[in-house]
Amino acid sequence: MDAFYASVELLRYPELRGQAVVIGGGRRHQPEVLPDGQRRFAHLRDYAGRGVITTATYAARAFGVHSGMGLMKAAALAPDAVLLPVDFDQYRLYSRRFKAAVAEVVPVIEDRGIDEIYIDLSEVPGAQEAVAGDPLGGVRELAQRLKQAVHEATGLTCSIGVTPNKLLSKLCSDLDKPDGLTLLTMDDIPTRIWPLPVSRINGIGPKASARLASLGIDTIGQLAAADPAWLIDTFGSHYGQWLHEAAHGRDERPVVTWREPKSLSRETTFERDLHPRDDRDTLGPIFTRLCDQVAQDLARKDYVGKTVGVKLRYDDFKIVTRSLTMPSPTRDAAVIRQWAGRCLRTVPLNKRLRLLGVKMESLSRGLGEVVAQEPAASYSLPLFEGL
DNA sequence: TCTGGGGTCCTAGGACCC
DNA sequence: TCTGGGGTCCTAGGACCC
Numbered sequence: 001m002d003a004f005y006a007s008v009e010l011l012r013y014p015e016l017r018g019q020a021v022v023i024g025g026g027r028r029h030q031p032e033v034l035p036d037g038q039r040r041f042a043h044l045r046d047y048a049g050r051g052v053i054t055t056a057t058y059a060a061r062a063f064g065v066h067s068g069m070g071l072m073k074a075a076a077l078a079p080d081a082v083l084l085p086v087d088f089d090q091y092r093l094y095s096r097r098f099k100a101a102v103a104e105v106v107p108v109i110e111d112r113g114i115d116e117i118y119i120d121l122s123e124v125p126g127a128q129e130a131v132a133g134d135p136l137g138g139v140r141e142l143a144q145r146l147k148q149a150v151h152e153a154t155g156l157t158c159s160i161g162v163t164p165n166k167l168l169s170k171l172c173s174d175l176d177k178p179d180g181l182t183l184l185t186m187d188d189i190p191t192r193i194w195p196l197p198v199s200r201i202n203g204i205g206p207k208a209s210a211r212l213a214s215l216g217i218d219t220i221g222q223l224a225a226a227d228p229a230w231l232i233d234t235f236g237s238h239y240g241q242w243l244h245e246a247a248h249g250r251d252e253r254p255v256v257t258w259r260e261p262k263s264l265s266r267e268t269t270f271e272r273d274l275h276p277r278d279d280r281d282t283l284g285p286i287f288t289r290l291c292d293q294v295a296q297d298l299a300r301k302d303y304v305g306k307t308v309g310v311k312l313r314y315d316d317f318k319i320v321t322r323s324l325t326m327p328s329p330t331r332d333a334a335v336i337r338q339w340a341g342r343c344l345r346t347v348p349l350n351k352r353l354r355l356l357g358v359k360m361e362s363l364s365r366g367l368g369e370v371v372a373q374e375p376a377a378s379y380s381l382p383l384f385e386g387l
Numbered sequence: 388t389c390t391g392g393g394g395t396c397c398t399a400g401g402a403c404c405c
Numbered sequence: 406t407c408t409g410g411g412g413t414c415c416t417a418g419g420a421c422c423c
Contacts (some may be wrong), residue, residue, distance in 0.1 A: 261394085266394085323416065
């Protein structure tokens with residue numbers, strides 16, 4: 001989906017169409033409805049806090065702002081951009097709508113989060129046929145039908161890449177945004193893929209890009225030309241092998257329609273950095289709330305977890321994690337709270353904290369019972385005991 | 388005015404077992 | 406009488422993605 005959160009917001013506030021709009025931050029910058037029915041929006045320059053941009057309209061991106069950027073930093077670049085709070089419920093609603101619309105056309109769908117899917121067109125009748133001399137005519141028509149179905153169901157545009165595999169489709173879906181359609185065969189790889197920077201490959205992030213650049217490899221073509229044995233020596237057997245395959249556009253991963261979740265977590269960044277001792281009265285309830293939320297999430301999805309973990313981010317942004325595996329799985333908030341507390345006791349608590357998180361791993365299916373959860377708050381357990 | 392929240396996968400060392 | 410070869414599980418950290 002194109003600039004998904006921002007595009008959903010524009011459906012609600014059409015008067016903002018064409019403007020620089022940024023989505024992010026907390027509840028505090030809700031648009032205000034004036035007596036004459038006009039809406040007044042907050043602007044980036046009014047923002048104070050630690051939020052980041054989740055999505056920006058294309059007009060906003062022209063100022064150099066992008067998702068993940070701190071709102072304060074973005075305000076320096078585009079002070080007059082409209083700022084809207086995130087409304088996940090609304091995005092989830094539109095997510096369900098666009099996925100349902102696609103499912104009407106093609107049933108084999110892999111979920112890749114709120115605004116992305118992979119679709120397997122291999123078995124779709126007509127997809128492999130030429131139309132009017134165009135060997136890709138069948139898939140082209142199918143893709144157009146998908147785009148139309150999504151637009152009719154949501155009023156939103158999407159961008160599609162149709163290729164022999166997931167790696168290439170993901171890459172191609174990005175080449176013609178917004179409202180794009182890119183078709184590609186293996187024969188097109190040298191001309192259309194190899195000139196692109198390596199960072200366009202899903203799985204080559206900032207670290208690997210920088211490392212490759214330092215070795216004189218900037219484009220996918222240069223990566224494809226690199227000796228696979230040397231890549232393995234340099235990046236390890238698994239990643240090195242994968243880099244070689246990816247550069248040649250090879251990817252055998254199937255479209256997976258269902259995956260068991262592996263972990264479930266809640267975390268929160270504080271409005272100001274908190275000291276483990278001086279602010280323990282503030283931290284305690286936050287910690288308990290995170291455990292309660294994790295327990296509720298487990299119950300809602302009907303899972304139990306055997307490993308409890310905590311995550312801390314210090315004021316210097318360094319992250320520390322601790323985890324412990326329990327004798328038996330649970331979804332009980334008080335038990336989670338107790339084991340998370342044990343994890344916490346092994347962590348150095350000499351610096352201010354920026355973030356606290358609680359995580360459950362080694363998940364297994366619950367028993368289907370829908371039991372009201374006793375909140376951990378009703379058990380008063382000391383936090384950071386022994387300090 | 389730095390840098391959210393929820394995930395997955397990989398690596399690597401150590402414990403422990405046969 | 407100087408050290409095997411598997412296997413699994415646990416833990417911590419890190420890269421990467423949406």
